[in-house]
Amino acid sequence: MPLRIPYRLPVPTLTTYSILSTALFGSLIYNVKQITKNPDWKNDLIAADKNASDPLMDENEDHLIDFDNVNLPESIRDVIIYMIQDSFSRWVFINAIICTVVLFGKSIQKIVFGDLRAVEINNFREKLCNYFLYKCIFMFGVIKVQTTEEVIFLLGWFGLLGFQQVFVQFSKDRLEYMVTVGSHTTFMSRCKIVILLLSVFSLANYMIYLCLTYGVNLGYHIFAFMIAECLSITLKVPHILIKYVIDPFEAKFIRNQNQHFRSRNSFANFIISKMEMSLTYYVSLGLELADLCLELIHYLHMVLWSNSIFSVASFVLCMHIRYITTEIQRKIKKHRNYMWILNHMEKEYPKASEKELNDNCDNCAICWEKMEVARKLPCKHLFHTTCLQLWLEQDTSCPTCRYVLNMNGSNSRRSTTTRTTRGVIRIGRNAAPINRQHFFHFDGSRYVSWLPSFSVQVMSSMTPPDLTDSQLESMAQQVQQVFPHYPSPVLIENLRQTRSVSVTSNNILEGLLPLDNVTLNDDGEDSQVSATASENIRPSGSAFNHSSINESEHDPASSTTNFNIIESEFSPSPSERETALRNRKEQLFLNAKKKYLERRLVN
Amino acid sequence: MAGAALRRLMAEYKQLVTNPPEGIVAGPVSEDNFFEWEALITGPEGTCFEGGIFPAKLVFPVDYPLSPPKMQFTCDMFHPNVYPDGRVCISILHAPGDDPMGYETSAERWSPVQSVEKILLSVVSILAEPNDESGANVDAAKMWRENQEEFKKISEKIVRKSLGL
Ligand SMILES: [Zn+2]
Ligand SMILES: [Zn+2]
Numbered sequence: 001m002p003l004r005i006p007y008r009l010p011v012p013t014l015t016t017y018s019i020l021s022t023a024l025f026g027s028l029i030y031n032v033k034q035i036t037k038n039p040d041w042k043n044d045l046i047a048a049d050k051n052a053s054d055p056l057m058d059e060n061e062d063h064l065i066d067f068d069n070v071n072l073p074e075s076i077r078d079v080i081i082y083m084i085q086d087s088f089s090r091w092v093f094i095n096a097i098i099c100t101v102v103l104f105g106k107s108i109q110k111i112v113f114g115d116l117r118a119v120e121i122n123n124f125r126e127k128l129c130n131y132f133l134y135k136c137i138f139m140f141g142v143i144k145v146q147t148t149e150e151v152i153f154l155l156g157w158f159g160l161l162g163f164q165q166v167f168v169q170f171s172k173d174r175l176e177y178m179v180t181v182g183s184h185t186t187f188m189s190r191c192k193i194v195i196l197l198l199s200v201f202s203l204a205n206y207m208i209y210l211c212l213t214y215g216v217n218l219g220y221h222i223f224a225f226m227i228a229e230c231l232s233i234t235l236k237v238p239h240i241l242i243k244y245v246i247d248p249f250e251a252k253f254i255r256n257q258n259q260h261f262r263s264r265n266s267f268a269n270f271i272i273s274k275m276e277m278s279l280t281y282y283v284s285l286g287l288e289l290a291d292l293c294l295e296l297i298h299y300l301h302m303v304l305w306s307n308s309i310f311s312v313a314s315f316v317l318c319m320h321i322r323y324i325t326t327e328i329q330r331k332i333k334k335h336r337n338y339m340w341i342l343n344h345m346e347k348e349y350p351k352a353s354e355k356e357l358n359d360n361c362d363n364c365a366i367c368w369e370k371m372e373v374a375r376k377l378p379c380k381h382l383f384h385t386t387c388l389q390l391w392l393e394q395d396t397s398c399p400t401c402r403y404v405l406n407m408n409g410s411n412s413r414r415s416t417t418t419r420t421t422r423g424v425i426r427i428g429r430n431a432a433p434i435n436r437q438h439f440f441h442f443d444g445s446r447y448v449s450w451l452p453s454f455s456v457q458v459m460s461s462m463t464p465p466d467l468t469d470s471q472l473e474s475m476a477q478q479v480q481q482v483f484p485h486y487p488s489p490v491l492i493e494n495l496r497q498t499r500s501v502s503v504t505s506n507n508i509l510e511g512l513l514p515l516d517n518v519t520l521n522d523d524g525e526d527s528q529v530s531a532t533a534s535e536n537i538r539p540s541g542s543a544f545n546h547s548s549i550n551e552s553e554h555d556p557a558s559s560t561t562n563f564n565i566i567e568s569e570f571s572p573s574p575s576e577r578e579t580a581l582r583n584r585k586e587q588l589f590l591n592a593k594k595k596y597l598e599r600r601l602v603n
Numbered sequence: 604m605a606g607a608a609l610r611r612l613m614a615e616y617k618q619l620v621t622n623p624p625e626g627i628v629a630g631p632v633s634e635d636n637f638f639e640w641e642a643l644i645t646g647p648e649g650t651c652f653e654g655g656i657f658p659a660k661l662v663f664p665v666d667y668p669l670s671p672p673k674m675q676f677t678c679d680m681f682h683p684n685v686y687p688d689g690r691v692c693i694s695i696l697h698a699p700g701d702d703p704m705g706y707e708t709s710a711e712r713w714s715p716v717q718s719v720e721k722i723l724l725s726v727v728s729i730l731a732e733p734n735d736e737s738g739a740n741v742d743a744a745k746m747w748r749e750n751q752e753e754f755k756k757i758s759e760k761i762v763r764k765s766l767g768l
Contacts, residue, residue: 176665366668366715367607368614387607391715394669394698399715570617574634580620581630588628588643589656593766596654 014106021099028092029079036078087148094152098159105163112192113174120173127169131162134320141313142306143225160207161229164200168236171197175244197237204233221305228298232291239287242279281393285335289328296324337396341405342389345375349388352376365400366391379403472496608667612637615719627723629661638663641677642723646762647731651755655762659691659726661719671696671713674722678765681757683733683744692739693725 082089109116116124135158145151171193207230215223299321303314352374364371366387374382381400383391397404476488571577616637619629626645631637640661646652658677664670674696676689684692694711738744746754 366611368611387715390666391669395714397714402714570620577616577620577630578634581628584623584628585643588626588645589766592645592654592656593768596762596766596768599654 014102018099018103021095024092025096025099028089032079032082032086032089036082090148094155098155101159101163105166108167108196109170112196113170114189116170117173120170123169123173124166127166128162131165133316135162137313137316138225138302141311142302142317143222157226158229160203161233164204164233165229167196167200168233168240171200172236172240172244175240194241197241201234201237204230204237208234221301224301225298228294228301232294235287235291235294239284239291242283242287285331289331292324292328292331296321296328299324334393334396338393341392341396345385345389349375349377352382356382377403377405608663608665609637611668612663619720624720624724627720627727629719629723632660638665638667640672640719642674642719644723644727644730647727650731651758652730652762655765657730657765659689661722668715668717670698671717672719672722674726679761681743681754681761682730682740683735683747684729684739685743686739690739691726693722693729693734695722695725 113120135154139145139151139154139158143150143154145154174193175190208227211223211227211230215226218226299317303317303321306314306317352371356376357371357374362382363369364374364384364387365381366383369384371382371384373385375385375388376382377388377398379398379401381398381403383399391399392405472492473488476492571580612631616630619627626647627642629640629642632639632641640663642659642661644657644659646655646657648654657680660675660677661672662675663672674691676685676691678689680689686692695713695717697712733744733747735744735748743754746757
């Protein structure tokens with residue numbers, strides 16, 4: 001269960017922490033030195049120990065013997081022995097060790113990753129807090145540690161695992177970033193991360209080995225607790241490696257495309273993305289599921305073992321288990337839907353005909369690129385096959401209108417609500433939806449023997465088929481003969497919703513068609529118009545907006561400074577684009593400031 | 604996948620430059636990295652946030668536009684739908700799969716037909732009219748409901764600060 005933690009935690013910075021620890025440790029050593037100068041210190045200590053009946057007594061004597069064999073100067077040996085035996089100085093000593101380890105980790109991070117990005121730091125914080133919380137619950141709520149010795153042992157074990165987890169997280173974030181931004185990554189930085197991941201992987205494997213050899217002696221429960229986390233790391237690392245490193249092809253492609261801004265899905269790209277899709281999809285699905293199942297078993301085990309169902313600890317654990325199970329269910333459901341749609345893609349969603357493509361003249365709504373081959377969903381929306389497939393992996397509905405493509409009855413309920421509720425911005429059409437019922441018969445055994453067969457009734461509401469753009473244009477021309485001052489984009493927009501010349505005319509007469517709704521009342525269809533296509537439409541529309549607002553709401557004196565419509569070109573050179581962007585930002589600021597001050601003067 | 608994301612972001616950037624929506628400027632923080640943008644949003648007229656210029660950071664995922672970007676104001680912001688740390692909580696920025704609030708229907712969620720422009724416009728619209736349902740900032744939501752005067756005062760301060768005055 002991921003926790004939302006406050007953005008700024010009252011955690012001291014690493015520098016203060018390490019300075020404090022060093023100071024503390026230094027003063028301790030000085031003190032101990034002073035004490036051990038007194039030749040009787042050993043006897044005092046042993047007497048004190050006997051009084052206190054320290055459970056670590058035997059242990060300590062072992063240490064005494066150990067240190068006798070080590071060839072160290074007398075004074076240093078005394079200091080170490082004292083520090084191990086005195087309980088306060090033992091904690092200071094442990095703190096010093098933790099500090100060193102943290103600094104060591106930090107230096108590895110510096111070497112491998114360099115400076116961290118804000119996203120990575122955020123992820124790191126979230127992960128660390130969650131990890132810390134669950135480990136505390138585990139230590140004090142489940143295992144209920146008693147002796148300091150156990151605490152120290154568990155701290156060491158989980159600390160080591162925590163480090164591995166953190167580095168895995170960092171590597172994942174960084175590799176993800178590298179895959180997206182080809183230009184920055186050098187071969188070396190990639191290599192470093194891979195080496196780090198591999199060493200984490202082998203360390204985790206070594207820890208599994210340790211568990212297998214020594215853990216079993218501690219009892220099977222403890223063994224299971226110890227091994228779970230290591231296994232999870234050994235599952236995560238290959239997942240990351242496969243996802244982000246095994247496909248360097250892709251990265252190369254990105255770099256090429258970055259240079260040329262190729263606007264077309266080339267054939268090779270298509271094949272590669274298809275291959276990569278199925279491989280990455282299955283491997284990551286499998287590993288993710290395995291990881292989740294492992295976690296589920298781990299936490300279930302904890303709850304059962306802790307024996308106290310009604311404690312706070314088990315409550316938190318149960319919440320987490322709920323989270324994991326829903327996550328697993330979601331993954332499986334998604335996968336089944338996806339498989340079903342993949343199998344049915346050919347049959348149910350036919351390739352759009354030549355004529356439909358020509359009539360459509362819009363680009364693919366997912367990638368905003370031109371469509372030469374497209375697939376048609378039952379709601380008449382067209383998409384590239386690959387784009388559609390990638391989206392359906394995530395959600396099985398039409399991206400444009402949310403028409404639910406589903407084999408599963410339980411989800412179809414969603415489709416009835418989808419049309420009636422509107423988002424924060426009004427996306428979607430105002431035309432009244434027509435309820436339709438579909439009967440789906442799904443005969444699973446026809447495809448795979450173990451799939452169930454069932455028929456479900458799918459309630460869905462959908463709008464009648466879209467009017468083509470040419471139809472809309474001719475309708476707009478009719479309206480324009482009566483209302484010449486309305487620009488055709490506004491009319492087309494409204495006609496798309498009303499589907500009737502007379503209704504739109506009525507809207508205009510009743511003042512329901514404000515001139516400035518072009519920008520806000522975009523529906524899905526409109527914005528997928530490509531950059532080039534909308535260039536012809538939008539400038540006239542937005543210019544019209546500006547002038548109408550100026551006239552209606554402001555006195556002419558202030559309006560001159562209000563809107564500087566910055567008609568800018570999209571320069572092909574990155575540096576020019578950067579400068580232009582900076583200028584536009586400055587201009588926006590200046591205008592806003594001027595306007596604000598003017599308004600203040602008026603009031 | 605990332606290549607497609609890059610091309611799409613490029614197309615959106617181009618559209619935002621050639622047809623800028625009023626009061627909004629957005630673009631990549633640096634040309635080396637198209638996956639992190641900065642956007643400036645003008646507070647809509649006739650609202651508490653009128654005239655302010657609010658900078659926000661947009662971080663896009665590798666599989667954009669299949670997954671939504673994350674948006675975070677980098678200035679002070681006191682608003683019912685914005686977390687105290689600046690993260691914007693509007694339904695269209697939530698992926699269809701996850702449902703942190705547990706009440707949204709998928710119609711209001713992210714879909715690839717959304718775009719940077721639409722996100723920014725919807726943010727403008729929540730600046731004008733906060734959405735009561737998602738209480739990202741409980742204090743702000745309470746104040747917005749119960750004490751409009753106080754809310755106005757705070758937002759006025761934020762506007763002035765955003766303009767550097
Ligand atoms: Zn496409
Ligand atoms: Zn559709």
